[in-house]
Amino acid sequence: MRSHWQEPFLWIHAAGILLFPLWVGLTLIGLATGDPLLPVGVEQAWVAVVGIGPVFAMQWRKPFDIFSVWVASVPPEELTLEQRCILAAFLSPEHKILTLLAAILMLEVGERLYDFAPLFAPLTPGNGTRLAGL
Template sequence: MSFRSEPLLWIHLSGLAVVPICLDVCLLGLAVGDPVLPIWSELALVANMGVVPVVWMQLQRPFYIFALLAITLKHEKLTTQQRQILSLINTRINKVLTVLAGVLLVTILWQLYQTAPVVTLTLFPREWRILGLLLAGCSFTFANLFFQIPVSVMRVLVTSDAEFATIKPYPQDKIAPDFTILGLQVNQLLPKLVDTHTEN
C-alpha cells in the first residue's frame, strides 16, 4: 500500500481549514480597543506568542504526527512505512519550510494589523486592548500550529514513490527524544480497515 494512504497524513493536512478561522479570531482580537503600545511592540507581542513556540518546536523536535487530539500512537507500534514518514518529516528541507512558513504568517499578521482599525469592535471598552492582544496571540498560535503541521505533511505527500522507497526508517530509539509527543499513548489509534501496514 502506498505511503500516501496513511490516514493521519490527510487528517493533519485538513487542519489547513482551521487556519482562516484562527486568523479571523486574531483579527477580532486586534480590533479590540485602541493601540496602547507602539505598533511594533504590539506586533512583536502577538508574533512572539504565535510564531516562536511553534517554529521552535518544529525546528528542535517536530510534532509527532501519529497523534489525534490528545491520543498518540505508541512509537513502538509504528510500521516501517510510518517510520519512513517520520524520517521525511525530520529533515533539513522541512526546517527550511518551517522558517519560510513562519515568515509568511508574520507577513499575514502585519496585514491583519493594518486591517484591524476597519473592523474595530466598539462593543468592548478601550481598556480591553491588552486582552484583545492576548486573544490575538493565542489564536495566532493555533493558526501557526495548524499551518506548520500540514506544511510538513505536504513535504511527505509530494515525495515520489521511488524516493520514498530509498528512505531509511527513523530509528525507533530516537523517536521519543527527537519528536514532540503529546497525549495519552495507545497501541492503536485508528481502526485497521485493510491489514496491509505490516512491519517489513
C-alpha cells in the same frame, strides 16, 4: 502498501491547517479590539513572539510526531515502515527550510492583519480592551 495520501493522521493534520482562516479571523478581531496600548511595532512583535515563536521553536528543535494525536495515538513500536518514513521526513533539512519559510510567511500575514484590523472593529465585543484582544 498504503499510499501516504491514505494515511488518516495526515488528514487529521490537514484539517487542522484548514482552521487557519478561523484563527486569522480571531486574530483580526483581537487586534481590532480597543485602542492600542503600545507602539505598533511592539504590539506586532508581541503577537509574533507569542503566536509564532513557540510553534517555530518546536518544529525547528523537535518536530511534532503526527502519529501521537491523543485520540488516535500509535505506539512507536507499532508504526509501519511508511509511517516511520513520514516521521523521518520531518527530520530532513528540507523540513527546516519549510519551517523557516512558514514562520516568515506568518510574520508577513501578521503584519498585514495589523493593517486590516481597524476594518473589523464593529465585530469586537462592546467595551473590550486591547489587552483582552491581544
